[in-house]
Amino acid sequence: MKNIFVFSLFLAVTAGFLGCESTPKGFVLEGHLDGAANLQAYLDETGINNKNNILQKVDVDGKGNFKIETQAPLQPGIYRVRVGAQRTYLILTGEHKVTLDGNLDGLNRGEVTITGSQNSADFNETLGKLTKNQMNTEELSVQLKEMDPLAAMTLARSVFRDDPGAIDIYQDIEGRMSTTYPTLDYTKELKQTIAIMQQTARQQQAAQKIKKGEVAPEISLPNPDGKTMKLSDLKGKVVLLDFWASWCGPCRRENPNVVQVYNKYKSQGFEVFSVSLDRPNQKANWVSAIQKDQLTWPYHVSDLQFWNSQPARDYGVNSIPRPFLLDREGRIVAMGDEIRGPKLETAVKNVLTKGTL
Numbered sequence: 001m002k003n004i005f006v007f008s009l010f011l012a013v014t015a016g017f018l019g020c021e022s023t024p025k026g027f028v029l030e031g032h033l034d035g036a037a038n039l040q041a042y043l044d045e046t047g048i049n050n051k052n053n054i055l056q057k058v059d060v061d062g063k064g065n066f067k068i069e070t071q072a073p074l075q076p077g078i079y080r081v082r083v084g085a086q087r088t089y090l091i092l093t094g095e096h097k098v099t100l101d102g103n104l105d106g107l108n109r110g111e112v113t114i115t116g117s118q119n120s121a122d123f124n125e126t127l128g129k130l131t132k133n134q135m136n137t138e139e140l141s142v143q144l145k146e147m148d149p150l151a152a153m154t155l156a157r158s159v160f161r162d163d164p165g166a167i168d169i170y171q172d173i174e175g176r177m178s179t180t181y182p183t184l185d186y187t188k189e190l191k192q193t194i195a196i197m198q199q200t201a202r203q204q205q206a207a208q209k210i211k212k213g214e215v216a217p218e219i220s221l222p223n224p225d226g227k228t229m230k231l232s233d234l235k236g237k238v239v240l241l242d243f244w245a246s247w248c249g250p251c252r253r254e255n256p257n258v259v260q261v262y263n264k265y266k267s268q269g270f271e272v273f274s275v276s277l278d279r280p281n282q283k284a285n286w287v288s289a290i291q292k293d294q295l296t297w298p299y300h301v302s303d304l305q306f307w308n309s310q311p312a313r314d315y316g317v318n319s320i321p322r323p324f325l326l327d328r329e330g331r332i333v334a335m336g337d338e339i340r341g342p343k344l345e346t347a348v349k350n351v352l353t354k355g356t357l
Contacts, residue, residue, distance in 0.1 A: 026070040028097045029090075033064045033083055033112070035104035041066040042082040045074075046089070048157050048189050052080065064104075076184065078154050083107060088127075089158075091119040091151040119151040126155055133293065136256030137341040141169055149176035153190060162193070163250050164201035165321075165340040170194050201337070208335075209316030215330050216241060219275060219311045221301035224287050229273075229301050232330065237271045238351045240339070241324040243317045245277040246289035251321040254340065255293040261345045262297055268352050269328070276302035277309050277320060327351055 029043060039060045045053045055074075060066040060083065079090040081100065086107035090098060095117045102112030110128025114121045126143055129135040135143070140159065144152040153173050160166035174194060177187040210217070219231040219241075231241065242258065244251035262272050274295065278286040283304060290300055303309055311317075315324070325334040325347055334357060339347045350357050 026072050027074045027092070027095070028070075029068040029081065029100065030097070031060075031066050031068075031081070031083075031100040033060070033066075033100070033102060033104045033107065036060045036064045036066075036083050037062050039084045039104075041068060042080075043068045043070075044080040044082065046078050046080045048078070048153060048186055048193065055079075076150070076181065077186065078150065081107075088112065088114075089120070089123060089154050090114070090117060091123055091148065091154055092117060093119060093148070093150070119148045122147050123151045123155055127158070130159065130253060133252075133256060136260060137254050138257055138260075140253075141341055144169060145172065149173050149180050150184075150186065153177060153186065159253060160250065162197055162200070163319075164197050164204065165250075165337040167194065167197055167201065167337070170197070204318070204336075209314070210324070210332060210335070212332050212335065214332055216324065216326050216332050217311075217314045219273070219301065219314075221275070221303050221311070223298075223300050224283065224290070229299055231273055234271050234273060234299070234326075235330050236328055237269045238265075238328060238348060239326040239330075240270070240272045240344070240348070241326060242272060242274045243277060243312060243315070243320050243322040244274060245320060246282070246285040247278065248320050252289065252293060254321050255295065257341060257344060259294055259296075261348055264345070265348055265352060266297070270348055270352060271299065272297040273299040274301070275309070275311050276300065276304075277306055277312055277317075278302055278304055279306045280304050325351065327355060333357055 031041060037060060041058050041060050042054055043056045045055055056068045056070060058066050058068050073094070073096070074092050076093045079092055081088050081090060083104060086104055088107050098114065098116035098120065100112055100114055106112055109131040110124045110126070112124065114124050126135070130140065144156060147155070156166065156169055156173060160169065170190065171194060174187070174190045177190060181187050216231060220228055223229050240258065258272060262270065274297070276286050286302060322336065323339050324332050325339050327333050333351055334347050347357055
């Protein structure tokens with residue numbers, strides 16, 4: 001009987017040791033990135049306003065492998081993995097081990113495989129779709145509601161930054177953050193960010209030169225082929241006057257939504273008049289963006305004067321994308337955040353059918 005007791009105790013102790021060895025005490029990130037040989041890999045703790053704290057730094061071996069370990073578990077939060085000039089984010093809520101596999105060039109485009117953290121994988125997958133223009137603003141808004149709020153906040157900050165047009169999205173995320181992560185500093189920082197954005201939106205509205213109900217000022221500029229196109233030529237149609245640029249990330253992410261609405265309502269008298277604020281000597285970038293984003297309407301104009309563009313001055317445009325919706329008489333019926341994302345289709349449909357919002 002004594003021998004049986006001693007053997008049982010040995011098995012229990014051995015199992016205890018094995019169990020301790022199989023579960024890390026802290027956090028482990030194992031990575032393999034083709035193209036990253038002999039670089040350095042960093043793990044940073046980061047805030048929503050780019051406040052970063054380096055936690056660990058390790059060398060990547062000659063085959064692109066690296067392993068980052070921390071002695072203590074990581075608190076729920078946003079963490080950044082950096083290798084060379086590329087980076088991605090991990091959204092951790094208590095995970096002990098995460099693996100990352102792929103190519104270095106795809107790290108910041110959502111083209112790597114992340115396992116061990118569902119929130120990080122969701123963030124990475126959605127980022128990949130955005131990078132490839134496989135998701136428009138409306139689809140992103142729906143996706144963010146389905147994601148963990150910490151992951152949704154990280155993605156929204158990456159996509160929208162301080163765009164006042166995204167206030168509704170941020171407010172939804174903040175409400176869920178307050179419920180799920182009420183004690184995290186991220187929740188407090190997001191509240192402060194929203195308050196600043198609201199103040200900015202009020203200031204922009206007060207400074208707006210163009211008012212609703214006014215006839216839209218004339219725009220007469222050349223298209224990419226040098227032919228002069230006039231906004232007034234579209235009188236009789238419902239027109240989306242869209243200020244954008246090839247270098248503007250939020251503009252490019254909004255384009256799929258505009259394309260969708262255009263294709264759906266162009267046969268009913270809806271047209272888009274796009275004014276690009278591209279830089280001097282960057283016509284090729286402007287033309288390439290039109291083709292890549294499939295902006296198939298014929299009305300594309302620009303003086304290639306960046307923020308010195310005369311129409312931008314006339315309309316008081318100091319941030320883009322900046323849309324204006326005109327009725328069939330050329331009067332402005334909506335502008336800015338009122339016609340961004342899913343709100344655009346609703347507004348266009350109402351003006352086409354009712355003549356007003």
